[in-house]
Amino acid sequence: MRKYTFKRWPERKHLGFLEPQYIEAGDRKILCNGFWGPARHFNYMGEGFFCLSVALVFGHFTNLWAWTYFACIVSLFTYHQLDDDKHCEEKYGAEKWAEYKARDKYRIIPGIY
Secondary structure, three states, X not given: OHHHHHHHOXXXXXXXXXXXXXXXXXXXXXEOOHHHOOOOOOHHHHHHHHHHHHHHHHOOOOOHHXXXXXXXXXXXXXXXXXXXXXXXXXXXXXXXXXXXXHHOOOOOOOOOO
């Protein structure tokens, strides 16, 4: 909802107090705070944690079938975030996307990746 609200009403504060920070790329804006402050694809981390919890609940550490879903989602999102970066570079321009990447250094997991 945060990205949707920002796209519709870019000047509206999130939760009534969080001022939006963004990079202008022509007529487009790249949101740089909120969930998109600590990592560029922060939303993928929640799905990853869900898959990890499913693996931990339904299997043992030695049961490979329990880890199949987790392994598939992690590999899918690792590839997908690389593809998203290429798409966003084309959408916003190489210079502006590089500025955003310099500002938000991590891809999915803040402080790690």
